[in-house]
Every structure is written in C-alpha cells, then in structure tokens.
Amino acid sequence: MTSLVGDASAGAVVRHYELTARVEQLTLPSGQTTQAWTYGSLPGPALEAELGDVMEVVLNNRDVAAGVTLHWHGYDVPNAMDGVAGATQDAVMPGESMTYRFTAAQTGTYWYHTHQDSAEGVRKGLYGTFVVHHPTAPRADTDIVVAGHDLSGLGLLGSSDRATKHTATPGSSVRVRLINTDSVQQRYLIQGTTFKAAAVDGTDVNQPQDVDGKLLRLGAGGRVDVAFTMPESPVAVRSDAAAGAVVVIAPSGVTAGDSEDLTPEKPGAGVFTTTPVLDLLEYGKPLEEGKHAVDNGDGSELIRPATGEEPITREEVMVLDRQFRFVDGIPRYAFTVNGAAYPLVPSIEVAEGDTVKVTVVNRTSEPHPMHPHGHHVQVLSRNGVVPSGSPLVLDTVDVLPGEVWELLLHADNPGIWMDHCHNLDHAAEGMMMLLKYQGVSSPFVHGGHSGNRPE
Numbered sequence: 001m002t003s004l005v006g007d008a009s010a011g012a013v014v015r016h017y018e019l020t021a022r023v024e025q026l027t028l029p030s031g032q033t034t035q036a037w038t039y040g041s042l043p044g045p046a047l048e049a050e051l052g053d054v055m056e057v058v059l060n061n062r063d064v065a066a067g068v069t070l071h072w073h074g075y076d077v078p079n080a081m082d083g084v085a086g087a088t089q090d091a092v093m094p095g096e097s098m099t100y101r102f103t104a105a106q107t108g109t110y111w112y113h114t115h116q117d118s119a120e121g122v123r124k125g126l127y128g129t130f131v132v133h134h135p136t137a138p139r140a141d142t143d144i145v146v147a148g149h150d151l152s153g154l155g156l157l158g159s160s161d162r163a164t165k166h167t168a169t170p171g172s173s174v175r176v177r178l179i180n181t182d183s184v185q186q187r188y189l190i191q192g193t194t195f196k197a198a199a200v201d202g203t204d205v206n207q208p209q210d211v212d213g214k215l216l217r218l219g220a221g222g223r224v225d226v227a228f229t230m231p232e233s234p235v236a237v238r239s240d241a242a243a244g245a246v247v248v249i250a251p252s253g254v255t256a257g258d259s260e261d262l263t264p265e266k267p268g269a270g271v272f273t274t275t276p277v278l279d280l281l282e283y284g285k286p287l288e289e290g291k292h293a294v295d296n297g298d299g300s301e302l303i304r305p306a307t308g309e310e311p312i313t314r315e316e317v318m319v320l321d322r323q324f325r326f327v328d329g330i331p332r333y334a335f336t337v338n339g340a341a342y343p344l345v346p347s348i349e350v351a352e353g354d355t356v357k358v359t360v361v362n363r364t365s366e367p368h369p370m371h372p373h374g375h376h377v378q379v380l381s382r383n384g385v386v387p388s389g390s391p392l393v394l395d396t397v398d399v400l401p402g403e404v405w406e407l408l409l410h411a412d413n414p415g416i417w418m419d420h421c422h423n424l425d426h427a428a429e430g431m432m433m434l435l436k437y438q439g440v441s442s443p444f445v446h447g448g449h450s451g452n453r454p455e
Ligand SMILES: [Cu+2]
Pocket: 335, 367, 368, 369, 421, 422, 423, 426, 427, 431
C-alpha cells in the first residue's frame, strides 16, 4: 500500500502547510486552563484549498510523546496518505516529521485529526478543520467554520468556550460549517433565522428546503453546512455539547450594544431534548430520473446511482455488540463487530470495482458513528425505509441503538482501510475493523513493541 500515493498533478496549485504537534498549556476565554495536545493552535490551522489543488502538509512532532499522525476525515485520499498508525504509516514520534501530499479532489467541509492514540489525542486537541472550495462556484459572503469539541470536559465552539462574534451584511449569504470533532452526538440550535442544511459530510444536499424549529443532530465526526440569508437581527448558533459557548453572527451596521441586546437569548437546557431533530433521510429532494449529480447552482456534485444501474457484487454485514472479549490482552466488556474485538474482527475483503452492500446492525444501547476510511457510502435504507429526500452520501453513519442501516460502498480506492466507530473510546475498546483490497499488503504493524496504536 505504500505505493498508493495518488498522482498529484504537476502544474496544480500547491497548498503548503506546516503543522507542529505539541503539548501546551492553554487558557480558554472563560479563564479555564487545560493541558492540551495541539497542531499549533486549537483547533489546528484551518486548512483550505480549491478543487484540484495539491495539498502538501508537513507534520512535525515537537513533543507529543504518544506520537501523532494526520488522518483526513471524510477525505478519500490515496491509501498511503490516510494517516493511520500501524496500517498506513508508523506514528510520527517526537523529533520526527512526515509530509502528506494529495490532490484536493472533493469539495466541502472536512476535518483532520491524529490516528495514533486517537481517543486521547483527539480529545486533547489534535484536530483541525479542512475546507475545499469549488473554484468557480459563488461562495457565501460570510463563510464560518465551527468545530464543536469537548476538550477534556470543556465545551468549545471553534476555539472558544464563550461567545464568538462575526458580522454579516443583512441580505448577504452566510454559510456556517458545523463539524462534530467529538466522540459523541451533538445537537445544534440555530436561533434567529430559518436555514437550509446545504451539505452533509461534504456532499451537497439536492434542493434543500428551509428548516424552521428543528435541531441539527451531528454524529461524532459528522458535518452539516448551514446556509441562510442574513436577517436584520443577530443569529446565534448553540450546541448542547458546549453550554457556555455561542457563535453570534450580527448584522453589520448595528452597534455592539444593540447587537448584544438583540442576540437571541440562551434557551433552557431542555430545548435540546424537546425540539425535534431534522431527519436527513426525509430532507431535500430525490434526484430526477437519470440525473447523477446534485447541482444547486454552486458547482455540481456527482452522486453515483444507488441501485439498479450497478449490480451489487458483494454483501457484508456488521453486527455491533457488547461482549466480553480480550482487548490488547486484557479482558473487557468490549465493543465488538461480528462477535470479535479488533484486531480479531474478520476484515471485509473487496476487489477494486466491487459494489458492496454493507448492512450495519446496532445491538447495543449506544449510538455508533461508523466511519469507513477512504470511501463514502450512500444510504440505501434505515430500518427498511428508503430515503425519501436527497440522496444521502455519508462518511460517518450514526447508527442509533436498535437501528439497521443498509449502505452502498463503491470499492474505487485501493488500499487497507480502517472502518471503525468514531466514538473513539468504543474504537479503543474493540470496535474497529479493516476494509482490505485483494492484493494489497501493508508493511506497518500495530500494538506490541511497534509503538503504533491507531485507536
Ligand atoms: Cu461506538
């Protein structure tokens, strides 16, 4: 798999970034201090590119003793760039460096994080945002990226556990890119305007309708882009995962004091449990017959046909459960896939070109945000119900207790890929497996004395 590096084209614009992982003492706007592990800031540097650019990201590790990597969440990079310690590389230890290079071949909202000791590393701050724009499509006048995170118990929106203020001209377009960088679900409340959920996991929603009076629920690792036209009064974005934080977008031209008075008040905590959640399986519109792309006038996005036109060549079932199993040689009440804890979970083996139907069954009492690396999946059904809205293409599928999801995966990115629960504590307790292409092998090993601990 080390030869699977893609073919970053000569002549393309190169976006060069250098990230240095470090341990640092941080003081948040509330005055709370915490020891964090960061890529130089919290969140890490906001990476941006245009479609077709070459990303060239140098990762240095100054002093994170556990080691670090860069994994591009939701970005279907060539396998050797996937950043999984023990599967696609060795962890980058203190004093070491590694350069990641790949073509920005998808537009939308993504994020990056360490995949070495990820349960601890991501929680402590080794994550950042990654946005790829369409070169010719009109951009929102105000474009805000908000990563929601629980930093060892401190709820953050962006880099703040208090208010973050932006301004926008009334009547102009605003896009707020919500990213759940946490290990558990987050609910978001948009106050002061109706909005559209314009994109999910980096893929545009086909003909999204206005949403009013509903929350957005993001599974761990998931993203939703919120779009609205700036009203004459402030808009507030709040999350149940960050009680003290709020993102305020105030109309420009209104004085600060007025803006403060007009900002929608913080609702009682009950709002997050009593307000209905937008169901993305019923949102937007199906593609017209014969159409394979979402085109809302801001750059079309190809959606491969879900059924019918490409026969399913392989079927896999993943039963998620809790069982007593050994994890790293220690008996645990483990999180299992098909009766086993990683690394004993049998891999899914595919051939390039396969069209794979994956059925995920959650037999536990907790959500499992299942995340296949290197691939997106299209939702065929949830509990037997076919999506009635836009095609739903995800890289993180939040499978709730008792649910059964049928997903379609196009095996078009050869390599050895992780497929795991993005509740990283569950992953560390066994809920991981590999998706392996026939004929691909990895020289990297994990566990034991290798120092590689992807979970
Ligand atoms: Cu889980």
